[in-house]
Amino acid sequence: MGRHYLINGEKVPFTAEQETARDASEVAAAADLAAHKYKNDRIAGTATTTGYPNLKEQLDQLYRDINAGKFGSDAKTGEWFVGISSVKTAFPKPS
């Protein structure tokens, strides 16, 4: 069965030319989606693999690594680490 539009609630069958154009469009769409799918997968994951954590969690991971010395001692003196540390000190996590 051929494709159709739904215009103002009425089904309007494709012409032969429109069918041909849509075939080409769907090939192009599939190629474009394939080229970008990895971005979507990285953002939101797939059915079997988790994507990136949210930005807050990513930054917290980075903070913990710096705090653990994995970026060297100088990283602990940087503006970002010192600023974040001062906030954590001001609002300590309950023990």
Add this chain to the structure above:
Amino acid sequence: MSKIRLHGSSSGYTEIAPVAASGNNTVTLPNDGTLISHDGNGAVGVTSITVGTGVTAGDGRVTATSFHGSAASLTSIPAANIVGVATAGFERSGGFGNFVKLSEATGTDLGGALIFDNLDTATYRAFKLYFAVLPDSTADGYYAYLRFRTGGASGADDTSSHYSWMYHYGYQNDGTNTVARIDGGFGGLTHTVGGQAAVEGMRGVLDIVLCRSGDSFNTGGGGSAASGFIAQHNEVENWRGGTTHILYNNSSTVNHTGFKIFMGSGGSEVGGFDNYKYALYGVTG
């Protein structure tokens, strides 16, 4: 022919006469001594009529306990005088007031893109679409787009590179993502949408303003626009809820007459929708 002639006390007379072929009739005079009345100005007439026990006519009004039959001639009734509560049968095609329902539908096989053409932009300043759609198997996992249309009843997509758009959504857990483009050939509504009926699809509300002849500002920021809210699950059931804004940003005036919601990638259309329900309203002005 015989007559009864009654002479006035000072002059003149009044005659009572039958028609030429009068049949055999009896005129019974009332017993209250009044046959013809007149008002205070001397005009002869009847000041009121009582029919049965429920209807009176007089003093410029008709009083009755109920009315029956066609009311086709009851026109020009001031709206302020129509009061009360209609319990049934009181309706107007499209509804009342400035927010008018133009169309609605629901089904399980829309079959293609959702298109509205030949919209009455002279009557309606804006349109509001409440919708829920499910991409078909071909469009499963593609992006949701919008294009404005021109040409009235024989509408066609406006694919020119004048769409500036962004959508922003949140996803579990506490994630956010923003996608924005300028001068593309389509407007992005939201990110990839899944096509499983039980757990995916998208629902949204869009406010759409189409440029029309007579507007003094139909270019740049005055171009046709669509904005709204869309909630969805993507192709792996991940939840997303967000907003969308699409502006047709052209230095030349283009008056649009419709719009289309479709699935695709990179502006290329793919598949269509299966399950759907929508209601399109017009806002007069």
